[in-house]
Amino acid sequence: MSTRMRISRPLIVTATFVLALALGGAIVAQTAPDPHRQGRALLDEVVRQVKSTFIRRDVTDDQLYAGAVKALLESAGAGCARQVASPPPPGNGRARFYAMLERVEDRCASPQRSTDDLFLAAARGMLDALGDQYTRFMDPRAYQMFQQDAQGFFYGIGIYIDVKDDFPIVVQPITNTPASRAGLRAGDRIVVVDGVSTRGMSLQEAVTRIRGREGTTVRLRIRRGEGELDVNIVRARIQITAAEGPEGLDAATRGELRRAGIGYVKLITFNHERAVEEFDRLVAEARRTGAKALIFDLRTNGGGLLDQGIRLASRFLPAGQPILHIYDRNGRQATERSRRGAKVTLPTVVLVNEFSASASEIVAGAMQDSGTATLVGVHTFGKNLIQSIVPLPMGAGAAITSAKFLTPKGQDISKKGLTPDVVVGEPEEALRAKLKGRPEAEIEQRLNQMRADQLRRGIEILKRKLQRSVRLPAAA
Secondary structure, eight states: OEEOOOOBSSOOOOOOOOOOEEETTEEEOOOOOOHHHHHHHHHHHHHHHHHHHSSOSOOOHHHHHHHHHHHHHHHHOHHHHHHHSSSOOOSSHHHHHHHHHHHHHHHOOBTTBOHHHHHHHHHHHHHHTTOOTTOEEEOHHHHHHHHHHTTTEEEESSEEEEEETTEEEEEEEOTTSHHHHTTOOTTOEEEEETTEEOTTOOHHHHHHHHOOSTTOEEEEEEEETTEEEEEEEEOEEEEOOOEEOGGGSOHHHHHHHHHHTEEEEEEOOBOSTTHHHHHHHHHHHHHHTTOSEEEEEOTTOOOBOHHHHHHHHHTTSOTTOEEEEEEETTOOEEEEEOOSSOOOOSOEEEEEOTTOOTHHHHHHHHHHHHTSSEEEESOOOOOOEEEEEEEOGGGOEEEEEEEEEEOTTOOOOTTTOOOOSEEOSOOHHHHHHHTTTSOHHHHHHHHHHHHHHHHHHHHHHHHHHHHHTOOOOOOO
């Protein structure tokens, strides 16, 4: 499975080198790394990154180390926590944490729990203490997964997820994957993974629990509307497709688009190093087949890499026009502007829904504010926070909320989203609530009809634009 990756600055990757010291032709073996030294470096770096990067400036060292202590005791287990918690160690937050760590190692030694495990748990606790659902710690395995995602594949069940109302929510199942074949749908809440409740679970922990080796099984409990169902899904290698053309539409709709001279491109994710190239390829293909206008579908696209969003918006906006305004923790503003390069000048409709988030909202907001496209659908997700991806010692990493953005006209979309120029339908959860008690097949038919109505309205708008753009021969 894949997370809807947070909008991020370009990924920062550090190279790790193994050094050997040659003396007199002999190789001097290095001693094993000191876990305490590595662990201290990890926690010191987390504190430094939070104090220099996190969007709020009121975070104290004591707050971070209190989170570290809490996570340390949770990792050690309830029995150990009772042994070591009283009396509380003296000193400030940092001193208190290391005193507690010493007690845990002295009194609760366990072959199942290494010093590395304790430090990694403490680092996670520090970031959890910030109370920001989009800031997350990635242990070495999770960080490796994160880096793998942008390369176009992963091992899991084939869903994009985000966190909403304290639970992981399916933003979009990926076509032809174990998740789609098992019947998972956008809007499904994942409430249990392998017997563990996901209430309050961080996004990265949910990702790590759902992913796994190819051929293994994950057990999920899904909340859909007022009901719940259990599903067992076998993990597989999932190939990420960044974009797709009209082949996923029904034959009648494809025929209508072709006759009207309208191309169709659905961007599935911005979390792919070649998302823009895939978009370019599909637009070029649409033009070759006679397209004079474009449906650009961002429904259920939960975002991804910031640079991909800026590059994509630059395809539509004239060079130099603002795409978004970024405000950092110090209130400083930086404006990202449209870049030079090839432009899409076709009349365009952008389809959006309540699962269009972050990078999707950047692109849709820029196109709406600049008048380069008409937005059709329902209001978007409403996430205007940007995460910086930082490498950490011990092979770990973190996504830290470092800024917020406004649209070119200064619109703050936080928790309310973009309002389309033409509203068609309503959020899928709202429609499900209205149809509560009806057969599931009827509910799904109504949802499909609403999605089709949004696309149909986009086609109607573009047909009118194409009719108005017909030019008379020029006189000379």
